[in-house]
Amino acid sequence: MREKFVKQWTDTFSEQIDARLDKRAKMMEMGSLSYKTNLKPNVSSVELRKRHDAQTKEELAGISTDYALAGRAMLVRDFGKAAFIDCDDGVGRMQIYVSKNDLSEADFAEYKLLDYGDFIWARGHMFRTGKGELAIHAKEFKLVTKSIRPLPEKFHGLTDAELCYRMRYVDMTMNAESRDTLRKRSMIVRYIRDFFYDRGYLEVETPMMHSVAGGATAKPFLTHHNALDMELFMRIAPELHLKRLLVGGFNKVFEMNRCFRNEGLSIKHNPEFTSIEFYEAWATYEDHMRLTEELLNGLVRHLYNKESVTFAEREISFAMPFKRMTMREAVVASTGLTEAETRQPASMIQKLKAKGHDEKTLTKLSADKLMVLCFEEFAEGGLVQPTFITDFPTEISPLARRNDKNPDVVDRFELFVNGWEIANAFNELNNPTDQLERFSEQAEAKASGDEEACDVDYDYVRALEYGMPPAAGEGIGIDRLCMLLTNSPSIRDVILFPLLKKEEFFED
Numbered sequence: 001m002r003e004k005f006v007k008q009w010t011d012t013f014s015e016q017i018d019a020r021l022d023k024r025a026k027m028m029e030m031g032s033l034s035y036k037t038n039l040k041p042n043v044s045s046v047e048l049r050k051r052h053d054a055q056t057k058e059e060l061a062g063i064s065t066d067y068a069l070a071g072r073a074m075l076v077r078d079f080g081k082a083a084f085i086d087c088d089d090g091v092g093r094m095q096i097y098v099s100k101n102d103l104s105e106a107d108f109a110e111y112k113l114l115d116y117g118d119f120i121w122a123r124g125h126m127f128r129t130g131k132g133e134l135a136i137h138a139k140e141f142k143l144v145t146k147s148i149r150p151l152p153e154k155f156h157g158l159t160d161a162e163l164c165y166r167m168r169y170v171d172m173t174m175n176a177e178s179r180d181t182l183r184k185r186s187m188i189v190r191y192i193r194d195f196f197y198d199r200g201y202l203e204v205e206t207p208m209m210h211s212v213a214g215g216a217t218a219k220p221f222l223t224h225h226n227a228l229d230m231e232l233f234m235r236i237a238p239e240l241h242l243k244r245l246l247v248g249g250f251n252k253v254f255e256m257n258r259c260f261r262n263e264g265l266s267i268k269h270n271p272e273f274t275s276i277e278f279y280e281a282w283a284t285y286e287d288h289m290r291l292t293e294e295l296l297n298g299l300v301r302h303l304y305n306k307e308s309v310t311f312a313e314r315e316i317s318f319a320m321p322f323k324r325m326t327m328r329e330a331v332v333a334s335t336g337l338t339e340a341e342t343r344q345p346a347s348m349i350q351k352l353k354a355k356g357h358d359e360k361t362l363t364k365l366s367a368d369k370l371m372v373l374c375f376e377e378f379a380e381g382g383l384v385q386p387t388f389i390t391d392f393p394t395e396i397s398p399l400a401r402r403n404d405k406n407p408d409v410v411d412r413f414e415l416f417v418n419g420w421e422i423a424n425a426f427n428e429l430n431n432p433t434d435q436l437e438r439f440s441e442q443a444e445a446k447a448s449g450d451e452e453a454c455d456v457d458y459d460y461v462r463a464l465e466y467g468m469p470p471a472a473g474e475g476i477g478i479d480r481l482c483m484l485l486t487n488s489p490s491i492r493d494v495i496l497f498p499l500l501k502k503e504e505f506f507e508d
Contacts, residue, residue: 016150017148017149017150020115020146020147020148020149020150021148023113023115023146024146024148026113027110027113027143027146030106030109030110032106032110032143034143034145034146035144035145035146036121036142036143036144036145039068039070039121039142039144040068040070041068041069041070041071041089041121042067042068043067043068043069044069044089044091044092045069045071045087045089045091045092045093045094046091046092048067048069048094048126048134048136049092049094049134052126052134053134056128057127057128057132060125060126060127060128061127063125063126064125065125065126066123066124066125066139067123067124067125067126067136068121068122068123069087069089069094069096069121069122069123069136070087070089070119070120070121070122070144071087071088071089071090071119071120072087072088072089072117072118072119072120072147072173073085073086073087073114073115073116073117073118073119073120074086074087074088074093074116074117075116076114076116081099081100081101082097082098082099082100082101083097083098083099083111084096084097084129084135085097085098085114085120085122087120087122088173094134094135094136095129095133095134095135095136096120096122096124096135096136096138096141097124097127097129097135097136097137097138098111098122098138098141099137099138102124102137102138102139103138103139103140103141104140107140107141107142108141110141110142110143111141111143113143114143115146115147115150116147116150116151117147117149117150117151117173118143118144118145118146118147119143119144119145119147120141120142120143120144121140121141121142121144122136122138122140122141122142123138123139123140124136124137124138124139124140125137125139151170151173151174152170152174161490162500164178165492165497165498165500166500166503168496168497178493181482181486181488181493181494182494182496184303184482184485184486185478185482185486185494187302187303188299188303188478188481188482188485189256189478191298191299191302191303192256192276192295192299192476192478193256195295195298195299196254196276196278199252199291200252201252201253201254201278201280202250202252202253202254203253203254203255203256204242204245204250204253204254204255205255206235206238206241206242206255206257207235207241208234208235208258209223209225209232209233209234209235210232210233210234210235211230211232211233212233212455212456212457212459213233213236213454213455214236214237214239214240214454214455214457214460215235215236215237215238215239215240215241215399215454216236216237216239216261216454217396217398217442217452217453217454218236218237218261218262218263218452219261219262219263219451219452220233220234220235220236220260220261220262221233221234221260221261221262221271222234234260235257235259235260236259236260236261237259237275237277237475238255238257238259238277239277239399239473239475240457240460242255242277242279242473243279243428243460243463243468243471243473244460244463245279246279246281246428246468246469246471247463247464247466247467247468251280251281251282251469252278252279252280252281253278253279254276254277254278254279255276255277255278256274256275256276256478257274257275257276257277258272258273258274259272259273259274259275260272260273261273266491267489267490267491267492268420268480268483268491269491270479270491270492270495270498270499271499272499273477273478273479273491274477274478274479275475275476275477275478276475276476276478277473277474277475277476278473278474279428279471279472279473279474280471280472280473281469281470281471282469282470282471283471283472284411284427284470284472285390285411285412285413285425285426285427285472285474287472288413288425288472288473288474289322289324289388289413289425291474292322292415292423292425292474292476293320293321293322293386294320296318296386297318297319297320299485300318300485303485307319309484309485309487310487311418311484311487312418312487312489314384314418316384316385316386316417316418316484317385317386318386322385322386322387322388322415323385323386323387323388324387324388324390325387325388325389325390326389326390326391327371327372327375327379327389327390327391327392327393328342328371328391330375330379330383330389331371331374331375331378331379333379334374334375334378334379334382335351335374335378335379337351337374342367342371342374343367343371344367345362345363345365345366345367345370348367348370348371348373348374349362349363349370351374351377351378352370352373352374352377355377355378357373357377366395368393368394368395368396368408369393369395369396371393372392372393372396375389380416380419380421381419382419383416383417383419384417384418384419385417386415386416386417386422387415387416387417388413388414388415389413389414389415389416390412390413391403391406391409391412392409392410392412392414392426393408393409393410394407394408394409394410397410397412397426398438398439398441398442398454399426399428399429399435399438400412400426400427400428400429401426401427401428401429401430401431402429402434410426410427411426411427412424412425412426412427413425413426417484418484420480420484421477421480422476422477422480422481422484423474423475423476423477424474424475425472425473425474425475426472426473427470427471427472428468428470428471428472428473430464430467430468430469430470430471431464432461432462432464432465435460435461435464436456436461439454439455439456439457439461440456442454442455442456443455443456479491479494479495482494
């Protein structure tokens with residue numbers, strides 16, 4: 001069986017691959033390992049430029065320091081007995097000059113078996129080329145890892161979008177912009193973590209497999225636990241477990257979490273995604289508005305040393321304070337309806353019908369749900385600059401605290417930027433009786449066919465019965481935020497390995 005799999009794989013090799021395999025065999029005949037180890041760089045290309053970019057040819061000639069650099073050979077200009085190699089070490093590029101006159105016979109023989117894409121190691125001193133470019137003059141050279149499969153054509157790289165996502169390892173090798181985007185994602189995540197650490201929040205980890213689907217309105221993924229013989233849900237949100245920690249005495253908690261929602265794919269949606277959720281006892285959603293402004297403003301300045309970013313040729317300012325509007329105000333401004341008409345189903349149904357919505361379906365919705373639909377249809381896309389939308393209907397906010405003055409709305413906001421929801425926050429519902437009633441309403445909706453409605457989490461109700469302090473909580477979508485701050489048109493651009501349809505290599 002093993003021989004069958006090996007044969008299937010090797011039968012797909014091309015002439016180019018066969019030629020590289022021949023070179024690998026020649027290395028073995030020479031007594032040289034084609035997959036070496038224990039050859040370490042002692043400097044990066046970035047460090048070399050910092051140290052020597054300002055020095056003249058004559059100044060460099062007076063420096064005897066040897067440097068060891070390692071990376072992938074991305075361009076080879078061969079002159080027979082000498083060559084220049086562009087070495088990419090993961091953070092930048094540096095030229096390496098090799099010459100038959102300066103290398104041992106074995107080292108130069110290894111160079112002659114070099115292919116574009118191989119990993120190399122070289123040690124030598126710095127100098128300037130005839131064109132005045134900085135380079136390492138190699139005294140030692142090793143071909144460290146033989147690349148069997150050729151990289152895409154040097155100057156155009158990997159151009160098929162799906163192949164870029166499927167073979168991210170090649171995309172990052174060929175595309176400096178992709179690598180920079182994904183490096184910025186790491187910077188964003190680190191900044192956010194540090195922001196909450198600096199403010200006394202405790203980072204925690206909560207379960208990713210739940211016996212009750214809850215914490216958000218979304219269709220979950222199902223899995224099965226063999227040892228316990230029980231169906232489980234991949235979490236759609238960590239919210240209910242994080243609020244249990246408030247009950248238990250932790251006043252400030254956050255989790256950088258992976259969540260899973262069994263919904264469609266789009267340029268803004270991925271079923272597996274990253275978000276941060278944070279909860280603070282004794283805080284309100286107004287406090288979280290200010291915290292969110294401070295977080296995003298500081299993050300943009302950290303990345304770009306200014307208060308704005310450009311996305312799809314639009315300048316988006318994160319200068320504080322951000323704009324604030326109620327949902328009803330946004331609907332009035334975007335539809336031309338009066339405030340009174342936003343409470344009358346007939347007026348909103350006419351607007352939505354004109355957008356192609358089914359009238360029979362619309363007539364089954366309450367006035368509040370119609371207003372939310374009008375907001376999504378007419379208002380969201382126009383919220384380009386950061387805008388907090390408040391006063392969400394209680395009917396669509398099963399976990400949020402009712403407003404004391406108007407129980408038809410909850411103390412909640414969503415932050416929209418570039419027409420996208422970036423953050424969602426509210427004062428937490430800590431009345432166990434009210435929470436049980438709202439869970440029950442969700443359960444009824446689920447029994448009626450609403451796949452996104454949540455179940456009744458009786459243990460969470462029990463936790464609230466022990467008492468949870470007044471608190472505010474918030475979730476921020478990390479993937480979408482990274483898109484916005486790196487000018488990336490698709491969510492897949494900011495995910496290292498987005499899920500794709502299974503690739504079929506061979507027929508059975």
